[in-house]
Amino acid sequence: MPRSRPAARRPASRTSDRAILLRRTPFGETSLVVHVLTPDHGRVELMAKGAHRPRSRFFGVLDWFDTLELSWVQRKESDLGTLREGELLHRRRQLTRSLRSYRAAQTVVELVDLVTRAGFSDREQFSLAEGALDALDRAEGPPSALLAGFELKLLDQLGLAPALVSCATCGAPAAAVDPASTEPRAPFSASVGGRLCPIHANEAHASGLRVGTLPVSILESAHFALRAPLGDLDGADWSTERSIRVLDFTGRFLDHHLETRPKSHGRFLAAPDRNRRTATRPKTP
Numbered sequence: 001m002p003r004s005r006p007a008a009r010r011p012a013s014r015t016s017d018r019a020i021l022l023r024r025t026p027f028g029e030t031s032l033v034v035h036v037l038t039p040d041h042g043r044v045e046l047m048a049k050g051a052h053r054p055r056s057r058f059f060g061v062l063d064w065f066d067t068l069e070l071s072w073v074q075r076k077e078s079d080l081g082t083l084r085e086g087e088l089l090h091r092r093r094q095l096t097r098s099l100r101s102y103r104a105a106q107t108v109v110e111l112v113d114l115v116t117r118a119g120f121s122d123r124e125q126f127s128l129a130e131g132a133l134d135a136l137d138r139a140e141g142p143p144s145a146l147l148a149g150f151e152l153k154l155l156d157q158l159g160l161a162p163a164l165v166s167c168a169t170c171g172a173p174a175a176a177v178d179p180a181s182t183e184p185r186a187p188f189s190a191s192v193g194g195r196l197c198p199i200h201a202n203e204a205h206a207s208g209l210r211v212g213t214l215p216v217s218i219l220e221s222a223h224f225a226l227r228a229p230l231g232d233l234d235g236a237d238w239s240t241e242r243s244i245r246v247l248d249f250t251g252r253f254l255d256h257h258l259e260t261r262p263k264s265h266g267r268f269l270a271a272p273d274r275n276r277r278t279a280t281r282p283k284t285p
Helices: 099-115 121-138 143-157 198-206 214-225 239-257 263-268
Strands: 012-025 030-038 043-048 067-074 082-091 186-191 213-214
Touching: 012 043, 012 082, 012 099, 012 121, 030 067, 030 121, 043 067, 082 239, 099 121, 099 143, 099 239, 099 263, 121 143, 143 214, 143 239, 186 198, 186 214, 214 239, 239 263
Parallel strands: 043 082
Antiparallel strands: 012 030, 012 067, 030 043, 067 082, 186 213
């Protein structure tokens, strides 16, 4: 009986695209498996053979926060491509010289890593991540304010942006609970989707959902950050204290809807909620 011939290997396709590094894992003694986000091919997983060798063509290229130009070979029968060439397009050196900017950039990368999936191309998500890293590199404002703006825009891209001005249920004006107080507050529920009018706040509470209050000034600053271009902080109070409180709000809201706490959120959100009614003056992380 004649032996069956092995199936012919499908030809590999060669692809090039810009990329931002999301994750890298050692493979063997000298190689890396990297996950990158690209504008045209979405999230891609690649084997960088010999990347740790001093004479490797990838040595010093596959670094955090930079924009790269990568070329790889992808076979249809495998989800793991083989990296062929790598070139540095834009190195963001400045953000690595500030600890707060560096931590904010880590959060940007980790959040994009959490929400992206292979096989889904999304130029807007790549543009948002690249824009956030650029703004942090240029130090266009407090890193906490820039990160809050990024997180709100990411929520918007995911269809999860909170209601910040009107009621999340009916769209009607959501009045402050005590407008005459030194810090007026408005009903808010992450489970419902954001700010609530008194009627729907009572209904949500009666149904067993958690309903609290948030300072109106923090919600207004978050609304500004969501609508303004990333890095455009003119026209709002972005003191260090205010930006940290807005970031505290956006981080907790994001964690609630992602149903996980990113590692880079852990240290910052381990502190008591900075927007509680009894919160003390927040400290710079």
